[in-house]
Amino acid sequence: MAHYGTLRDYHFVDNESADDIRGGSKVYGLHNEKLGKIDDVIFDHSTGQIRYVVVDTGGWLSSKKFIVPSHRLQPSAEHEDDFRVDLSKEQIETFPPYNESDVESEEKWGEYENRYR
Secondary structure, three states: OOOEEEOOOOOOOOOOOOOOHHHOOEEEOHHHOEEEEEEEEEEEOOOOOEEEEEEEOOOOOOOOEEEEEHHHOEEOOOOOOOEEOOOOHHHHOOOOOOOHHHHHOHHHHHHHHHHHO
């Protein structure tokens, strides 16, 4: 069993009490540039702590999705219920391509995190 996992298809029982950011919250970068929508989260099985958010770019990035460490995500002052991160599209294009299946293997995920750092 991998150390990390995603919430991919998980649905909260009580939607009214669960603040689920996977509902399409947008992520904006430097200079208020829209980077995409939050598609999923990656969490640590042992602590339940969210480690990364998965952002779907809608197609501007060749790999279509990228991850951001959760501690780098901040509420957006300009856009209600959305988030910001201090990154540009150019910086994100240098990230290693995100592959959802890498999270399923501790070895693959460890290799990915090393490339990501």
